[in-house]
Amino acid sequence: MPEDDELNEDVIKEDLKQQIKEKLKKEILNEVYTELKSEKESLTEAVVSRLSEEHLLTPVESTQITEPNQEEELLDKVTISISTKAILKIATHSLRFANRSLPKREWCEVFGILGGKMYDYGPKLHIVNAYPITHGDIVSVVDVFMRDSSKFTKVFKHLKKLGQFICGWYHSHPSHGLFLSSDDFETHLNFQKQWEDSVALVMDPFKIDGYSYGFEIYRVDFKSNRYNKVPFLVKGALDVRALPELLEFLSPIVENKATDLEFEER
Template sequence: MGENLDRNAIKESLKKKVREQLKEELKKELKQELLDEIYQELMQEELSFKDEPTFSLKTKRVKGQELHKAEMMKTPKKEPNVQISIKAVLKMSTHALKYANKNIPQEKWVEVIGLLGGRIENNVLYIKNAFPIGHGNAIHVQMDEQRNKRTGHIKAFEESRKKKLFICGWYHSHPSYGSFMSDEDLYTQSEYQKHWEKAVAIVIDPYQIDGSSYGFQVFRCDLKTQKWYSLPFKLEEALDVSLLPKLLDFITPIVDGKALFLEYDHD
């Protein structure tokens, strides 16, 4: 009996230490400027689409109509490596979760779309930033509609230029149905690659961020065969995959439209 009590006490002590260590690690990863940036950009994206009609996932796939998966091919050997910043990952993840989370009925979940800012050095593509553009289900149409809006593409181009980056691709979400390229996605991606052949697409399913996966994949398409393939990637900064769900939980108030300040005590 005494031994069991001692073991339980040791376990609880270890759990407490792990929780404290985790909190410190989270605070190291996050900067107040980044939290403010995520909050402001999500608010701007929401306001810019306030009067736009949205289309629920239920509306999109009525009568058993499923999102058709485009044909895939093997990754070519000479493809460049891809490195993604934690900043870009957090911005894509929070954008996706804002419109598909546990506080919203699943039949009302919608997809999101945005642009990627990066640079290329020594055949490595560094994706440094992500810019929320819109939400809904006809996302490929929304992307076209946003091209001439200041709150959309133009702002992303301007912000990228300030940081000496360029628009290197786009991202969108597949809430709860996996990371892959549909026929519609393949069409959109081919349009980007016509402007820059190395443009990439990131497809994120926030419900695959489970501690064993980052919840997204990076894709490119072969314009000749009209097939897509995945690209290997790694995070630019060291972040254990098991930490990402906790990181997102920590900044959940941003998803709910509330500013988050690091001096707040989140127990």
């Protein structure tokens, strides 16, 4: 039937038109995609070179893991994680006794205990919280703390109630860098004698610059009698870039001041 033929022809034409349309659509999309991609690459390159020129790009220290893909790769090697809360507490404690509004001669180091929990998977040791103990001459204050069983037991019992244990200690090095001094080394040996995997966290709050969390975690290797950096993971999605601003905001609260006076109070 001629009518049928006509109908068939229409169907074929329509089908062909559709196929051409689809092909064109794909080609156009591909072209747009390629263009956008190359534009993005050159844009990224330009931005990166500009930032490097202005020294705004500094690689994050190798022991500090912030990118999720890095996180996955290194997760097997990382045996320690630390909570955002612990970092904020150590940083605010350190800054309370050494900050720009205090004369430098009055700056002093702070000392505290790290409360941990053990896990069977991922980073085995999680530093849940930090407990400020005191400030002053670190060698003597830590020595007193370790020798005075009533002080040590008080903290031990408090942590036990919370399901944590003393997994190490922290102290600050306001503006003098991250390392263990020979005294710190001796002090830490006492912690590792109590629990072999104890860690020593050293914080220099003046290293918190948007690229660094401002601390390192160390452990002594008994065989070589040296201390090593222990890689760690920050739990709780604390963005290292936000840390300086966060601390600036938190510092008045720590010192019992209002973060901002109401206009009617001024």
